[in-house]
Every structure is written in structure tokens, then in C-alpha cells.
Amino acid sequence: xxxxTTVPEYCAxxxxxxxxxxxxRYADAQARLADHYDLGVESRVTETDAVGRVHYLVGGxxxxxxxxLLHGVGTPAATWLPLFPALTDEYRVYAPDRPGLALxxxxxxxxxxxxxxxxxxxxxxxxxxxxxxxxxVGNSHGGLQSFLLALDHDRVDxxxxxxxxxxxxxxxxxxxxxxxxxxxxxxxxxxxxxxDPVENARQSMQRVNVVDASAIPxxxxxxxxxxxxxxxxxESQRSLATAQGSFGRAHPLFDxxxxxxxxxxxxxxxxxxxxxxxxxxxxxxxxxxxxxxxFHELPGHGHTPWLEPGDEAAELVQGFLD
Numbered sequence: 001x002x003x004x005t006t007v008p009e010y011c012a013x014x015x016x017x018x019x020x021x022x023x024x025r026y027a028d029a030q031a032r033l034a035d036h037y038d039l040g041v042e043s044r045v046t047e048t049d050a051v052g053r054v055h056y057l058v059g060g061x062x063x064x065x066x067x068x069l070l071h072g073v074g075t076p077a078a079t080w081l082p083l084f085p086a087l088t089d090e091y092r093v094y095a096p097d098r099p100g101l102a103l104x105x106x107x108x109x110x111x112x113x114x115x116x117x118x119x120x121x122x123x124x125x126x127x128x129x130x131x132x133x134x135x136x137v138g139n140s141h142g143g144l145q146s147f148l149l150a151l152d153h154d155r156v157d158x159x160x161x162x163x164x165x166x167x168x169x170x171x172x173x174x175x176x177x178x179x180x181x182x183x184x185x186x187x188x189x190x191x192x193x194x195x196d197p198v199e200n201a202r203q204s205m206q207r208v209n210v211v212d213a214s215a216i217p218x219x220x221x222x223x224x225x226x227x228x229x230x231x232x233x234x235e236s237q238r239s240l241a242t243a244q245g246s247f248g249r250a251h252p253l254f255d256x257x258x259x260x261x262x263x264x265x266x267x268x269x270x271x272x273x274x275x276x277x278x279x280x281x282x283x284x285x286x287x288x289x290x291x292x293x294x295f296h297e298l299p300g301h302g303h304t305p306w307l308e309p310g311d312e313a314a315e316l317v318q319g320f321l322d
Contacts, residue, residue: 007053012042022229023103029223030057030078030102036217039084041093045103048124050117055103056096056125057081060088065157066134067321069095070122070142072163073240075209075304076102078223079139082215083306086314091321094134096125098141100240106232109243115253119148126155133157135321139304140277141166147256150263159267160320162313163303164277168257168286170250172277197225211274211302215309261289268294268320270313272301 006019015027027043034041034057041059048054057077060067067087069080077095087093097104099121109117122145126134135158138146143165150156194200201224206213227233244251269287271280280297287295298305298312305313 007045009046010044013044018103020231022226022231026103026223026226026230029219029226032219033078033081033217033223036219037081037085039081039088041081041084041088043103046125046128048121048128050120050124051099051107052105053103054096054099054105054121054125056094058092058094059084060091060093062092064091065321066131067091067093068122068126068131068134068136069093070136070138070145071095071098071101072140072142072209072304073098074101074204074237075139076223076227078102078220079304079307083314083317086311086318087321091135094129094131096122098145100233100236102227102230106230106236108236109240112243114243114251115148115152118145119153122149123153123155136160137162137317137321138165139163143167144254147260147263150265151256151259156263156265158321159263159265160270160317161268161283162270162317163305164271164275164283165269166254167260168255169278169282170252170255172245172250172254197228198222201225205307208276209302209304210307211272211300212309213307216307257286257289260286263293264291266292266320268296268316270296270298270305270316272298272303272305272308274300275303277303 007013007017015024015031018024018027039059041057044058045053045055071077071079077097080095084093100106133155136146136156137160139162143161144167146159147167150159198221201221267290269283271283284295287293296316301308
């Protein structure tokens with residue numbers, strides 16, 4: 001599996017800087033998506049001890065407080081691009097690709113200490129960029145990583161969970177329970193990826209992430225489709241799916257509500273009423289136990305609420321960080 005980098009670190013990269021044709025196609029779609037939102041973000045990489053290459057998007061005020069955006073299990077860092085305009089006037093915004101997705105290295109998650117491995121690259125990433133305690137915004141799997149970054153490393157200033165985060169329940173939706181079964185997940189992923197890749201990406205987003213996809217541009221689906229061809233991605237994703245559970249039951253790491261209740265930094269949950277993973281009633285009791293947390297429901301919004309039409313989610317993120 002891919003672990004190293006053959007592209008220069010810490011400088012802005014163009015699609016032509018990537019050695020593999022699939023990487024160039026993905027980087028081109030990522031650049032076109034940034035252009036769609038009229039963003040001056042840069043694509044960069046850094047080399048970490050934990051996994052090797054970590055790719056990230058960065059933009060905003062170089063002197064602003066750092067904001068770290070952590071994405072979900074199946075969506076890349078570029079999923080955050082629609083949220084960048086709400087933040088880049090005042091903050092320095094960083095969105096890394098989790099290893100196994102997009103342009104980061106693609107390690108195996110098999111036989112790892114999942115709790116430490118899920119955040120080791122983030123700690124290395126922050127150290128490499130000399131960032132101590134950023135504001136952290138996490139979605140879904142990135143929410144679980146955000147909790148662990150606060151609990152195990154004290155590297156979070158303000159914490160915001162946008163969309164149902166991992167860590168609040170071991171009860172996964174049926175599809176994700178099936179994906180924890182080794183062998184079966186290979187068959188399911190093959191079935192889900194048959195046919196036109198762009199149309200598959202469109203259906204996946206509407207099945208899992210959003211209620212109303214009318215605000216999502218076509219280039220976003222082209223980006224997700226291009227990600228399917230990246231070297232090592234499929235094997236890495238399957239290894240993560242298997243590591244996260246066993247025969248339909250999620251890893252104990254997905255039920256750490258009692259630990260989350262000890263997090264004392266300012267925290268906000270932003271939860272769509274139509275979230276496909278968990279209803280707001282799953283998360284509200286966790287928030288109520290925390291010493292400094294607030295809980296906001298967004299009626300009619302799904303698992304990635306900033307991708308729905310309207311500005312409600314972006315305004316909540318901006319308002320909380322401000």
C-alpha cells in the first residue's frame with residue numbers, strides 16, 4: 001500500500017505535480033471544485049511518522065487562528081470546501097485527507113491499535129505545521145477523531161461536531177454493519193461501485209449524506225468518482241471497515257459517551273433531524289453531560305448539513321468559532 005510521497009512538501013501543488021495518472025485526475029477535479037466555490041485554497045502534503053504522506057487543503061488568513069476540519073469515513077477533505085467561505089476571512093483553515101482516502105497515503109488499518117492510530121497522523125500533522133491547539137470541526141468519523149484528539153492529546157481549543165459523530169453509539173446503520181464483515185465488505189463495495197462511477201457517487205451522497213442534493217455541483221460527484229481509482233484506496237478502506245467492527249457490531253471505540261462527557265473545552269453539536277446514522281436523541285444526552293456543550297438541531301438536514309441548500313450550518317459553525 002502507498003505510504004510515501006514523491007511530491008514536494010509544504011508548497012502549493014498543481015494536478016501536474018502528482019506522479020500517478022489517477023492522482024492527477026483526482027487533483028484536477030479537486031481544483032475544479034475549489035474554482036466552483038471561487039476559493040483560493042492550496043493543495044499541499046506533509047510527511048508524517050505515523051502513516052507517511054498526508055495531503056491537506058489550506059486557505060484563509062495566515063495570521064488567523066487555526067481551524068482543523070476532519071471529514072467522515074467515506075468523504076474526502078474536499079467535502080469541506082463549501083464551508084471554507086464562511087471561515088477563511090478570519091481563520092487559517094486546514095482540511096487533511098484521512099489516510100486511505102483521496103491523496104493521502106493508503107495504509108492498512110488491520111492489526112492496529114485503532115484508538116491511537118486514528119489520531120497519530122493528526123498529531124504528527126499538527127506538530128509538523130507547528131499548530132498547538134486548533135479549533136476542531138469534525139463530521140461523522142471525523143467527530144470520533146475529534147473526541148480522541150481532545151481526550152487523549154489535549155489538542156483541541158474549541159470543539160464542534162457537525163453531523164452525527166462517531167463515539168456516541170455502537171448501533172450502526174445496516175449497510176455499515178455489513179461492511180464490518182471481512183469478505184462480505186469486498187462483495188458489497190464491488191456491488192455498490194458497479195456501473196457509472198459518477199452516478200454511483202450521486203446515489204451514495206443522497207442515500208447517506210444529504211436530504212436535498214440540489215446545492216451539490218456535478219464536479220463534486222466527479223471528484224468522488226475519481227477517488228475510486230486512486231492507488232491502494234480500496235484495500236485501505238476495506239481494512240478500516242473491518243477494523244471498526246466485527247460481524248455487525250461496532251468497535252467499543254464507538255461508544256465512549258462516558259469519556260466524552262469529561263471533555264471540558266467549549267463544544268457545540270450541530271445535528272440534522274434527518275441524519276441517517278443517528279437521530280438527535282442519541283447525541284443530546286451526551287451533550288447534556290458535558291460541562292460546556294450546547295446542542296443545535298437543524299430541521300430537514302442530513303448527515304453533512306453544510307452540503308444542504310441554505311446557510312444554516314455554515315452560520316452555526318462561523319458563529320460558534322467567532
